[in-house]
Amino acid sequence: MxxxxxxxxxxxxxxxxxxxxxxxxxxxxxxxxxxxxxxxxxxxxxxxxxxxxxxxxxxxxxxxxxxxxxxxxxxxxxxxxxxxxxxxxxxxxxxxxxxxxxxxxxxxxxxxxxxxxxxxxxxxxxxxxxxxxxxxxxxxxxxxxxxxxxxxxxxxxxxxxxxxxxxxxxxxxxxxxxxxxxxxxAFARYRLTTRGRPAHAGADNRAGRSAIRAMARLVETIESATDMDRLVSFSVGVIRGGVFVNVVPIECTAEVLCVASSADNLAFVHDFMAGLASPVEGVTLEIERGAERPxxxxxxxxxxxxxxxxxxxxxxxxxxxxxxxxxxxxxxxxxxxxxxxxxxxxxxxxxxxxxxxxxxxxxxxxxxxxxxxxxxxxxxxxxx
CATH class of the missing domain: 3.40.630.10 (Zn peptidases)
Structure with missing residues (x-):
């Protein structure tokens, strides 16, 4: 040179x-x-x-x-x-x-x-x-x-x-x-969608099933899986949900960024995300894999x-x-x-x-x- x-x-x-x-x-x-x-x-x-x-x-x-x-x-x-x-x-x-x-x-x-x-x-x-x-x-x-x-x-x-x-x-x-x-x-992106049941939030709150409430519980579950000793992390960076404050929200989406330092850790990330379930009865959960960096x-x-x-x-x-x-x-x-x-x-x-x-x-x-x-x-x- x-x-x-x-x-x-x-x-x-x-x-x-x-x-x-x-x-x-x-x-x-x-x-x-x-x-x-x-x-x-x-x-x-x-x-x-x-x-x-x-x-x-x-x-x-x-x-x-x-x-x-x-x-x-x-x-x-x-x-x-x-x-x-x-x-x-x-x-x-x-x-x-x-x-x-x-x-x-x-x-x-x-x-x-x-x-x-x-x-x-x-x-x-x-x-x-x-x-x-x-x-x-x-x-x-x-x-x-x-x-x-x-x-x-x-x-x-x-x-x-x-x-x-x-x-x-x-x-x-x-x-x-x-x-x-x-x-x-490696990086993996996911998009989660929860879907609930509407109700008038002021008149009959208990009749609804809040998609936001379910997502809030999922966020804590997901981010708690971060293990920096293992060098694997989960971060929820974007959340969207609800239309009117007086309506129990029927849909909420979240975007998750997952980082893994090894092939084994990346496999763990995918298994963990695929294994998520809705924490609220009556609310469904949809999991979509997004862009990935190898x-x-x-x-x-x-x-x-x-x-x-x-x-x-x-x-x-x-x-x-x-x-x-x-x-x-x-x-x-x-x-x-x-x-x-x-x-x-x-x-x-x-x-x-x-x-x-x-x-x-x-x-x-x-x-x-x-x-x-x-x-x-x-x-x-x-x-x-």
Whole structure:
């Protein structure tokens, strides 16, 4: 791998910050299609200006998907950079809750860390390399998707098909305590529906059967099954039920996120969820399995890819550790396929999915240099 010193002075955290601010100013929650489309339009313009060949398609859901391809000096399988342009923050978060701002070494804003910051630093790295040395050794393709925060239900097949055409996968999701990610726990989503019997809540409460009451009991049962010693967890994140406060509610839905650190734990999750029963007589329970992220375990190719990254980081001047973590990404899919996948190559910060989301500005340039070292150093030998 070429010495990182060759482009030591080419990267500017200030320039990367300005790009991230432009992107974060366009709010793009997964559940607001028109907002996601605006973000894709902005990203397309930036990738096109960088010299990419752009292909815009649609996922089966109708949401946009973008491939931005950059030629390499060689042909054949190259490097896939996986990213998502959707966030969990609803439109209006910038105005009320998480304004875009710089405080000391921190840039705050919705999506700055997860993961607009990572995509921007990766694109910055590639632009600097191409400006100084032309094409990278291998072709590089960025695949941008619109539904990662929903579990990538409409794009999983697209991601897996694209990944199979490449030799390596780099994922600029946020780093974990500065570490890159060589494995991720499995994720399973469930949707539960309880159905009861209506009654006038004020006049004849006992005649009804409350779907909400049954769901409330189920929530406690489900979340109590979390065992962090075993590394298996259950979380109910969304509940909807009832229409009028004076009517005993006849329907309630809940969305459950389950995380498992091993194949045995994932089997336990599915058995546990399938075994749930309504805790209230006269209320039925329906259980639906949703999107799933498979277990991503470190393969020999992934670990060899990590060692290359660690060597490059040492030349830049920082130590780079790795690990297996919860918190799913599209790297779950590619890692589970056995394709060498290095995740967590994005920005360093904290507060993902909260109103404290921020990245560390001083870490942007070093991380961009690391990304550049991988883009210029991977030559198609080994790893696969």
């Amino acid at each position: 070429p010495s990182s010193a060759a482009f030591a002075n080419s990267f500017s955290s200030r320039e990367i910050v300005e790009d991230i601010r432009r992107w974060a100013a366009v709010e793009s929650p997964s559940v607001t299609p028109e907002a996601v489309m605006r973000m894709f339009d902005l990203a397309e313009a930036d990738f096109r200006a960088a010299g990419a060949a752009i292909e815009r398609t649609e996922a089966p859901s109708g949401a946009p998907v973008m491939r931005a391809a950059f030629a390499g000096r060689g042909e054949g399988p190259g490097i896939l950079v996986l990213g998502h342009l959707d966030t969990v923050h609803p439109v209006g978060t910038l105005a009320d809750g998480l304004p875009l701002r710089v405080e000391g070494d921190r840039l705050y804003g919705p999506g700055v860390l997860d993961m607009k910051g990572g995509i921007c630093l990766a694109l910055h790295a590639l632009k600097r390399l191409r400006a100084e040395g032309g094409d990278t050794p291998l072709p590089v393709t960025f695949l941008m998707i619109p539904d990662e925060e929903l579990g990538s239900p409409a794009t999983r097949a697209l991601i897996e098909a694209e990944a199979r055409r490449h030799r390596y996968v780099l994922v600029p999701e946020p780093a974990r305590q500065g570490k890159v990610i060589t494995g991720r726990h 277990l991503f375990e470190p393969s020999p190719g992934t670990l060899q890819l990590y060692r290359r990254a660690a060597d490059a980081a040492a030349e830049i001047g920082f130590g780079l550790e790795h690990g297996t973590f919860g918190g799913g990404s599209d790297g779950n899919f590619t890692g589970a396929l056995g394709i060498p996948t290095l995740d967590g190559l994005g920005a360093v910060g904290a507060g993902v999915h909260t109103l404290d989301e921020h990245l560390l500005i001083s870490e942007l340039a070093p991380r961009a240099r690391l990304f550049a070292a991988l883009l210029t150093g991977l030559d198609g030998k080994g790893e696969r």
